[in-house]
Amino acid sequence: MISNSTTAYQQHDHHRCLKAALQQARNRCSARKVRLTPIRESVLQLLWQSHRPLGAYKIIDQLSASRGKRILPPTVYRALDFLLEVGLIHRLATLNAYIGCPFPDSVHSDYFLLCRECGSVAECSAESVNKAIVSTAQRAGFVVESQTVEILGLCTPCRETAAQQQADE
Ligand SMILES: [Zn+2]
Ligand SMILES: [Zn+2]
């Protein structure tokens, strides 16, 4: 099983996450002979500001603000499609938002742990989950094209804060 849950919810040197993500993105694009254009890279950077997913309109606003001119939605959607296609980001259907993938180079079936309090999302991947999904689909004669499993709950810091507040009441 792989997961970035130890960093996603805790205080950490997030700059390292960002640096690693950008490096992985450059390597992946050059291996596939596709271009990580400035706009694509900027969108990826915005998604790596934190471990909280961002909706397309937030990305458009932030990008427009940082570039000092209005960036049109299709430009951002095209960049998002590219990043999805190359496997550098994921789309979280329930939130209608996007998040950077912390381990694009490993073959993985994703499931996401969404904290409903702080909004941070950890990505996990486990062979056993993947097998269960594939065999269930096979039994149903169903061909899986994409899968995103989203699990809602509370992360450790938020759970501790909630417990502390209850104790204080
Ligand atoms: Zn981080
Ligand atoms: Zn991923």
Ligand SMILES: [Zn+2]
């Ligand atoms: Zn939380």
